[in-house]
Amino acid sequence: MSLEGLPPLREVIARHGLSASKALGQNFLLDEQLLDRIARVPGPLEGELVYEVGPGPGGLTRALLRAGARVMAVERDRRCLAPLAELGEASGGRLDVVEGDALGIEPPAGAHIVANLPYNVGTALLVRWLGGEAWPPGWKSLTLMFQQEVAERIVAAAGSEAYGRLSILAQWRSEAKLAMKVHRSAFVPPPKVMSAVVHITPETQPGGVKAATLERLTAAAFGQRRKMLRRSLAGVAGAVEALDQLGIDPARRAETLAVADFVAVARLL
Numbered sequence: 230m231s232l233e234g235l236p237p238l239r240e241v242i243a244r245h246g247l248s249a250s251k252a253l254g255q256n257f258l259l260d261e262q263l264l265d266r267i268a269r270v271p272g273p274l275e276g277e278l279v280y281e282v283g284p285g286p287g288g289l290t291r292a293l294l295r296a297g298a299r300v301m302a303v304e305r306d307r308r309c310l311a312p313l314a315e316l317g318e319a320s321g322g323r324l325d326v327v328e329g330d331a332l333g334i335e336p337p338a339g340a341h342i343v344a345n346l347p348y349n350v351g352t353a354l355l356v357r358w359l360g361g362e363a364w365p366p367g368w369k370s371l372t373l374m375f376q377q378e379v380a381e382r383i384v385a386a387a388g389s390e391a392y393g394r395l396s397i398l399a400q401w402r403s404e405a406k407l408a409m410k411v412h413r414s415a416f417v418p419p420p421k422v423m424s425a426v427v428h429i430t431p432e433t434q435p436g437g438v439k440a441a442t443l444e445r446l447t448a449a450a451f452g453q454r455r456k457m458l459r460r461s462l463a464g465v466a467g468a469v470e471a472l473d474q475l476g477i478d479p480a481r482r483a484e485t486l487a488v489a490d491f492v493a494v495a496r497l498l
Contacts (some may be wrong), residue, residue: 232295232319238288241312242417247286256416257285258345263415264292270372270408270428271341274298280340280368282331282354283347285309287316290324293343299323301340303331332357338367345374352379352395359398360444364434371429372408380407380425387487393454394447399427400488401443402434435492443495450483450491457482471497 235241238259242248247257258264267289268274275297284290284302286309293300294316300323304313310328317324327334331354336342346354351373358371375383378391383399384407385391399405411424446465453461459479462468471494472479477486 231321232291235291235316235319238286238291241315242286245286245308245312247308247312256345256418256420258288258411258415259417260415261288261292263411264288265295266409267345267372267374267426268292268296268298268343270426271343271370274341277369278337278340280336280342280344282342282344284313284326285345286312289343289345290316294320294323298341299325301325301327301337303327303329303334305330336368340368341370341372342368343372351375355383355395356398359403359429360440362440364402364440365431368431370431372426373429374411374424374426376420377410377423377425380427383427383429387490388485390484392484393451394444397443397447397488397491399429401438401492403429403431405429435496437496438492439495442498443491446495446498447483447491450486454483458486465498467498468494 242257274293277298279293279298279300281290281293281300281302284304290300290302302313302324304310304326305328307328310326313326317326332350342358355373358366358368381391382393382395384405385396406428408426408428411426413419413423446468449465450458450461457480458472459469461483469479474497475493477490
């Protein structure tokens with residue numbers, strides 16, 4: 230059977246008796262046109278390697294394969310392995326399914342990471358992929374579905390209510406964009422919240438800055454975001470002095486500082 234000859238996703242789900250697991254944070258996407266739109270976000274995928282987390286019954290996986298990608302999909306739900314195996318046979322060898330927890334698996338080098346992430350692990354995986362001292366990373370781009378609230382935090386600008394640690398982590402050495410919003414009605418079952426797709430591409434890391442230093446600085450600054458920086462950063466040795474050296478008023482609050490300001494403070498530290 231070829232990809233074109235596959236039955237509709239609803240039939241596959243019914244035949245295998247699948248239902249979305251709340252414990253695993255699953256919500257299935259079945260709209261083929263919407264899935265194809267998501268698969269286009271990273272750009273041309275013909276011959277490219279894609280790493281997918283939590284493919285479920287394989288809706289997004291189908292779209293990635295239709296786009297010409299080679300896909301490594303990591304799935305921990307054994308119920309989904311049979312339909313994914315059928316998809317693998319139809320793909321002509323372009324799908325490799327790995328049973329396991331993505332939190333314990335490293336993405337293959339040179340891959341685009343594309344995923345409708347389970348809500349309960351999405352932020353943890355993002356922080357892991359964006360963190361660490363090694364840069365540029367092994368991945369080429371991230372195209373990830375989140376709850377809309379989380380997506381807005383990732384792309385938020387300084388001064389906005391959503392701006393915080395996640396914004397800085399995603400933006401200090403990457404470009405993060407909100408690619409598209411997805412209505413809750415597109416999922417089975419519909420979640421209680423709206424969703425959105427974020428696209429992140431790595432850029433040059435600013436010189437003289439360690440990721441660990443920036444992470445420690447932002448953790449302190451936004452851990453008490455309603456307090457003035459002189460209070461919230463009091464426990465970070467040299468941070469208040471660095472603010473003075475840069476001419477940043479320590480009476481300001483964390484959300485008023487741009488990403489470049491945090492980078493400059495971290496560089497002095």
